[in-house]
Amino acid sequence: MTLMDEMLDADDLSDYMVHDPIKTAISAETIRRLSPRKPITLSPSATLQEAIELMQAKRIGAVVVVENNQPVGIFTERDVLFKVLKAAPDFLQTPLKDFMTPDPVSLFIEDKIAFALNRMTVGGFRHIPIVDHDGVLSGIISVKDIVEYLAGLFPAEVYNIRPEPLRGGFGSAEGG
Template sequence: MKTLKQLLAEKTAPLAVTAPDDTVYQALCVMAEHNVGALLVLQEGKLVGIFSERDYARKQIRNHRSSKETPVRDLMSSRVAYVGLQATLEECMSLMTEKRFRHLPVLDDQGQVLGILSIGDLVKETISAQQFLIEELERYIAS
């Protein structure tokens, strides 16, 4: 199975981010442009939150303000779980399943953002690894 470093290296699209003072509308436009379900919220290069479709769907209705007036900081999740490159795919999937979120930032030892993994990235890699193992076992049995 691939490492987190290998998975992140395969992601060719630029990292989709927003700032806490950007409007929710601006953030939603970035999400649509990049076809992603969450944005890392960075301030001066540091991770300060994550803004997801779920944050918008669950919090904006209570906000009573327009998305063009509401800053991302009002809706973002500021307590963000993250992992380092040493984490395994199994640990990432377990954390995401237990905490019930779909996007997981990966940070280096200095707290710099290296990338973000979605549950879809992890499931795709797990299926690929299992398919490889099945094919290898079939070859072994047939020989």
């Protein structure tokens, strides 16, 4: 089964609009409701050092790599952890294009929040560039933005969710 086979089609989201207010909120609202922030961008030729220093200075988890205002890649803190640390000692001067995730999934501001959450879950990533219908980068959202949105709408429900393991979890509350 391919990634595309696993992803929900935007039209199929109505099946998930049950009477649960949180599910209804993310199924009905568009990404616009999250107020995507202005993305921090770099070119593919920027160095890893530039990217890492920028991410530290701006306290962000991702930079979008652009050419002609269109996203061609995304570089995240996970790329630093899982790709960069395996590189040669002079990795800080290596071009960003050697470590970025190329051709990142991007969405439109009109897409549903549930669709964004589905893409993140199935794809295993936490940031999604937002583009206009010409493919021009206009924003970025993260899973944190979705959680903050839901916490603002349903503080009692979100802050009082009982911990339940997502995938079978651990044998005890302490993980042992």
